[in-house]
Each structure stands twice: as structure tokens, then as C-alpha cells.
Amino acid sequence: MGNYKIKDLEQLSGIKAHTIRIWERRYNLISPDRTDTNIRLYSDKDLKNLLLVAILNKNGHKISKIVEMPKEERIQLLEDNLHVRGEQDAIFDILILSMIELDEEKFSSELEYLFDTFGVLDTFIKYLFPFVERIGIMWKVGSITPVQEHFITNLIRQKLVSRIDQLKIPNKNHRKILIYLPEHELHEISVLLYNYIIRSTGKYTYYLGQTVPLNDLIKAIDQVQPDAIVTSFITRINKSHIISHLKSIQTKPKHKTSIYAGGFQIDSLADDELPTGVKKILSTGILLDI
Template sequence: MSTYSIKDLEQLSGIKAHTLRIWEQRYSLLCPKRTDTNIRYYDDADLKLILNVALLNDNGFKISKIASMDAVEMKDEVMKLTERSLTHDDQIHALTICMIEMDEERFDKILSSNILKLGFEQTMLNIIYPFMSKIGVLWQTGAINPAQEHFISNLVRQKLIVAIDGQVVNGGGKKFLLFLPEGELHEISLLFAAYLIKSNGHKVIYLGQSTPNDDLLSVYKLHEPEYLLTIITTSPSAEYAQEYINGLSERFSNSTILVTGYQVIGQDLKFPANVVQLNYIRAIKDLLEEMERVPQEK
């Protein structure tokens, strides 16, 4: 079972901590536990409750009405909303509940429904990716149980692999070599980048997680890609990120190197001339759209 601070609840639900405390006092919505040192904390049941409350409140239910609902009534109302609502935040709340309960069937149903309504790319950009970013931050701080994070990541990974396999590239376009640094295992963003690149008619050479430097160099020499793309989430750590980026720039000086990730964005790094920082996942899409405006070499 995971434990959460009131700030964690705020981050996941979007409800300010001050508001949560008021609801706690006025409606007895929450009953925080306390550690041996008297520090307040909340559990999975509290998080699930607040996510349900947030979803209902955002859709016009008054807090007094919500507070009077029993667990079954609240669940029924939430299920009705998530099945008909196209609001991105509502879907993210629903997916977070699936994560807490480890409800694979419900997660798959929500994801499949959104893909049918919005398309795969828009579902990833507007629902899954913000959802993964949110729980990723909490995983970094230890607020999310690793088993919950792995459960969700594997389900999303399965969807991405199927979507990537469905893309057919008929030649032309540029070559992109995609990889994660040695020791880096967070693959979702790299897989989504592969999907976007292939769907825009370019070739992807995908090496995936924890790529040894020697293997990367061997594949590079074989394929001579115009672009390399890597995402640094945890490895190398911030103190070694600059050294790693400089090494990539020197070894692959004839290519453009695209870098992003938790250890890159917002850090005080200097980027060599052939290295481009991508500040967010949509920047990959923007880059591909810019390339579309430039005639491809035949």
C-alpha cells in the first residue's frame, strides 16, 4: 500500500491542499492517519476517494451532495461520467483510479474508448502522456508504489508496441536511431517518439532500454542515421548529464542529436552545436512537422 502527503493528493487530484483540509473538517471526507512521529498521511483508499470527488465536483456535483453519497453510489456516478465524458482531466482521474486498484480491464476499456473517439496520437498526447508524467513525478519522490507504476507502464507499453507495428514506412524520409542510455529503463516516451516518427513516414532504428555505448556505436556505423534521439530520465544522473551529452556530440558529430528527459529539461546544461534539446514530447511532433515543410531527399 502506498502512502501520500496532502501535497501528493493535490498533485494527483488538482484540488488545492487548503480546500482538501476544509472538506476534511466540514464534511469528514478524509480521515488522515498519523505516523509514530505524528506526521499526517493518506492511503490508496483516500486517494481513490479524492479522485472520485474531484471528478464529480468538476462535473457539477456540489460537494455537500458528494459527501452524502455512499461508496456504491459514488462509484456508479463516476463510471457513468467516465464512459460519456471527453474531458481529458476526467479520463486522467479515471486512469489514476485504475492504477490504484490495478484494474487492467477497466484501464484497457478507458484507453480503447478514448482511442476510438480521439485517435491514438491525441489520446497519447492529451491523456496518457500527461497521466504518465504526473505519476512519474510521484514515482520519483516515492509517493507511488513501484508495482503500480510498473503495472500501468506495461499496459501503455503494450498499446504503443501494437500501434508502432501498425505503421508502415514505404521508404523515403530520414533515419532516426532511438535509444536510452545505459541504466535507463523508462521507455514510454521513447516508444511514443518511435510511433510519431514512423507515422510521419520516417525510418526508426529502435534500440530501446539501457543501450551500451559500444552497441550504439556499432549500430550507428551500420545505418548512419541523420538523427539520434535519447531520453534521460534517471540515468545518467544530473551531475553526469553534461558529460554524457558532450560524449554523444563528439562520437556522432555527423548527426543531429535530440535529447530530452527529467535530467535535461530545466537543467543548467550547455548543448553542443549538433545537439538539440526538446523541452516536451510535443516538440518531437513539432520537429517532424517542420521537416515535412522541407522537401525530402529522394
């Protein structure tokens, strides 16, 4: 797939562009092609090499020692030492590497380690949700391809659906939370995660999924009469459409219902632009007490 610019490598590896250039010149770590206008372009192989070295360097190994190692030794050292410090950046690095390589086995192995070490809920809140947000940014700025983004988000979706299915179905007498994505919104990972977090606290969730037409949504609200409504706006749409949509659902429940909204498009709105009573999902922690 290839053709990464140096800013893409910086975004993906967490290593400053200036440092990448130094490593390139001093250690011949990567060998970019150049365009007719002398812009560096890096391949998938370059990115994988840089990610591997970056992970080891962040785990305390000197760059001068790393570059002397055969690739097999670097990989073995990575497997031996990756989780010694357990930092979020180190974990993100291995998840990004599995995405770039389209390596399901590596991703699943890392995820199982996280589940065993931190528990399912903490893994989703502290690691997978921030990772998904980071992927979204990378995709928006063009640092990763649609294939890479789709590959990793579909793996995460599979894991989420599997874990949701393992949760006990709560009692319908508990608080009722309706979760959905508005019409034309397909980015499902965030609301699947919302569903897992909320249901894991014992609340009864009605998960309606992607691209729910407004008229059908209003009928569902009338039928369910939820205590809270949760949604997400990621796809770029007009700000006035978001506000109009939220106002439309705000008036439908017969009793007071809280509305929680997340996603890039909500983050870009000022608090006073949202309809009164609509709360931003600034972190997943807010969902624990919804």
C-alpha cells in the same frame, strides 16, 4: 499499500490540502490515522474515496450532494458523466484511479475511449505522454509506490508496442531516425512514444531500446548513418556524463545528423550546457517534423 500524506493526496487528486482538510472535517469524507507526532496518514481506501469525489466535483457536482450518495451511486454517476467535458484533468483522474486500484480493465476501457474519440496519435501526444510525465513526478516525490508506477507503465508499454506493431513499416529510402536509451537507462515509455510518433509520420526508425552500451551505439550509428538521433535521460546521473555522452555520438555520423534529447535530466540542463546542435525535446510536437 497506503500511508499517504496530505501533500500526496493533493498531488494525486488535484485538490488543495486546505480543501481536503475542510472536506475531512465537514463531511467525514476520509478518516486518516495519525503518527505519534500527529501527522495525518491516509490509506488506499481514503485516496480512492477522495479521487472519486474529486472527479465528480470537477465535473460540476456539488460536494454536499456527492457525500450523501452511496458509493455505488457515485461510481455510476462517474461512469455516466466522466467524459461529458472531456477535460485532461478528468481523464488523468480516472487513469490515476485505475493505477491506485491496479485495475487493468478500467485503464484499458478508458484508453479505448480515448483512442475512439481522439485517435491513437492524439491520445498518445495529448494524454498519455503528459500522464507519463505526471507519473514520473509522483514517483520521484514518493506520492505513488514503485508497484503502482510499474503496473501502469507496463500497461502503457503494452499499448504502445501493440500500436507500433500495427503501423506500416516505412520505406528505407525515407528519413532514417535512430532511437535508443543510453547505458543504465531503463525508462522506456518516452522513447517508445517517440518511436510511435516518428514512425507514424512515415519516417524509418531504428529502435534499439534500453541501456545501449556506448561502443555498440557508435557501431550502430556508423552502420545506419541516421538523419537524426533521438534519446532520453531520466535516471539521475552526473551532468558531465550526459554532456560527454552526447558529444561522443555527435561526431560519429559521416554527414550532418540532428540529435534530439528528452527526459528529466535534459530538462534540468540549461540550453547553453548542451553541446551545440543538440535539441531538447520540450514537447512531442517537435518529433512530428524531425
